[in-house]
Amino acid sequence: MHRYLIRGNPSVFQAFRGGTQNIAAKEPIQGYERLKEYYETAQDSRFDHLLYSIEEPSTQTYLWDVYHGSEEYPGNIFYVTNNQTAGKGRKNNKWVANDSTLCFSYSYCVHTKSRSSSTEYFKELAFLPYLNGICLVKALPGYRLFLKWPNDLYGVSLKHSELELKDSSKIRKYSKKIGGILCESEEIHGKITAICGIGINWDQAPSDDFMDIQQISEDGSISRGEFLKQFLVNFEKYQPLLKTARGRKEISEIVQHHWMHSDQSVTVNSPDFKNHKFKAKITGISDTGLLEVESMYGSFEVYPDNHSFDLRSNSIIQKK
Numbered sequence: 001m002h003r004y005l006i007r008g009n010p011s012v013f014q015a016f017r018g019g020t021q022n023i024a025a026k027e028p029i030q031g032y033e034r035l036k037e038y039y040e041t042a043q044d045s046r047f048d049h050l051l052y053s054i055e056e057p058s059t060q061t062y063l064w065d066v067y068h069g070s071e072e073y074p075g076n077i078f079y080v081t082n083n084q085t086a087g088k089g090r091k092n093n094k095w096v097a098n099d100s101t102l103c104f105s106y107s108y109c110v111h112t113k114s115r116s117s118s119t120e121y122f123k124e125l126a127f128l129p130y131l132n133g134i135c136l137v138k139a140l141p142g143y144r145l146f147l148k149w150p151n152d153l154y155g156v157s158l159k160h161s162e163l164e165l166k167d168s169s170k171i172r173k174y175s176k177k178i179g180g181i182l183c184e185s186e187e188i189h190g191k192i193t194a195i196c197g198i199g200i201n202w203d204q205a206p207s208d209d210f211m212d213i214q215q216i217s218e219d220g221s222i223s224r225g226e227f228l229k230q231f232l233v234n235f236e237k238y239q240p241l242l243k244t245a246r247g248r249k250e251i252s253e254i255v256q257h258h259w260m261h262s263d264q265s266v267t268v269n270s271p272d273f274k275n276h277k278f279k280a281k282i283t284g285i286s287d288t289g290l291l292e293v294e295s296m297y298g299s300f301e302v303y304p305d306n307h308s309f310d311l312r313s314n315s316i317i318q319k320k
Contacts, residue, residue, distance in 0.1 A: 003056070003079075007039045008049025012074045013066060020051065032080070032225035038232060046236065047106065048075030057086040059105035060182065060197040067107065073189040080104035080228060084199070100204040100212070102224050103197070110185065111192035121192055124242045125185050126289025128194055129304070130255045132181045134238055136198070137258045139230035144216040145178070146171055147259040148311070149282075149291055150304030153179040153200065154260065155216040168262045172311055175260060176211040177201075245287060252285040268293060270307060270318040273300060291316075 003013065005020040013020045032052060039050050056062055059079045066074055084103040108128075111121035133147040144156040144165065154175040156165060164170045179200035186193060201212040202224065214221050238254075241247030256262065264282045280295035290301035293316075308319050 003051050003053045006036055006050040006052055007047075008051075008075075008077075012049060012070065013051070015069060032228070034223065034225040034229045035080075035232075036225070038229040044236075045232070046076055046108070046239065047078040047232075049077045051077065051079040053079075053081045055083040055085065056081040056103075058084060058197075059103055060184070060195060061086075063105050063107050063195050064184075064186075067186075067188045067193060067195075070189075073109075073191060076107050076109060078104065078106040078232070080224075100202055100206075102200045102202040102227070104228065105195055105197040107193055107195045109191050110194050112190070120243075123245075123248060123288055125183070125192075125194060127242055127248050127251055128196060129181050129183050130251050130285070130289070131235070131238055131242060132183070132196055132198060133258070134251065134254050135231050135234040136179070136181075136200075138234040138238075139227055140213070140217075140222065142217060142219050143213065145258070146175055147255060148175075148177075149259065149261055149309050150307075151181040151183070152177055153181070155211045155213075157211065157215060158218060168260055168264065171260045172264070176205075176209065178205075178211050178213065178216070248287065248289070256284060265314070266293070266309075267313070267315045268295070268300070268302070269315055270302075272303075272306070272318060273297075 003020045005013065010020050035050075039045065056079075059081055063077055063079060066077065081103050083099045084101065110124050110128075129151045133151075133153065136153055137143075137145045137147065144158070146154045146156070148154050154171075155178045156171060156175045160170070160174050164174070179198060182197040184195050201210055203212060203214060205212045205215070238251065241251050261282045266280055266282060267277065268280050269277045278295050278297060280293040280300070283292045283294050283299070286292050286301050288301070290303055291307075293300050293302060302316055306319050307316055309316055
């Protein structure tokens with residue numbers, strides 16, 4: 001197995017499975033020319049290393065291996081693969097992908113000793129999945145993409161009219177899953193580090209229950225490399241918003257513009273609350289990054305780490 005280092009320091013990775021081959025002076029990998037072009041022209045990229053492979057069991061697992069096995073902090077890493085054979089989902093779920101899927105992970109230093117407020121970086125971590133959602137939909141303008149709480153990307157087929165897309169209940173009815181986001185964090189070498197993994201059905205959905213990117217655009221397909229370039233452009237643009245309360249409020253507003261939950265009535269079914277099962281309406285995102293719901297019993301905040309959203313039953317359910 002070979003991992004190709006498009007940008008960065010090879011010595012950071014050579015101690016790990018398969019090592020790396022530096023291809024910076026060679027022809028760009030087919031389909032990823034625009035991604036390489038971005039890294040050659042970016043002035044202040046937040047990523048120190050860019051890796052690519054034909055196949056990887058899990059980009060998420062590999063990046064954690066790099067961090068756990070490094071004697072010094074390796075910096076921020078962006079890693080994309082064509083084929084992921086043992087991908088990770090939330091709560092240790094498996095996410096199996098093939099070459100019809102686009103998979104990538106990146107690492108991001110959230111907190112260093114120079115930042116003293118733990119409350120602030122916890123909020124930053126809570127809003128990181130929302131930031132990823134924004135970067136995904138902004139990277140694909142004109143595509144019929146919508147965000148599902150807490151970490152999924154959904155699409156609506158072209159057979160449904162633009163008028164129908166103005167009704168969030170119809171979006172929920174007609175949409176199918178296209179991709180997902182996984183964000184994990186840990187303290188390594190004295191720094192709070194997040195690793196985010198994203199998987200997208202690119203060329204072919206795995207079954208009729210899902211959709212792929214090619215099914216939701218009238219403008220033709222975008223290359224994987226161009227998409228990743230646009231994802232990174234938007235990451236650089238919106239990432240600073242994570243650092244302040246005003247910025248996180250802006251993230252919340254952008255997310256709610258692109259999500260499928262506006263004024264959605266749901267059933268909350270969770271022993272976390274005094275009344276285990278009750279009707280509620282989604283009202284937004286709190287300043288700590290939690291889902292806000294309003295019911296006859298008052299206002300509540302729902303934690304994404306131990307709850308999931310079942311669109312079929314229109315329920316928020318505690319994960320086992």
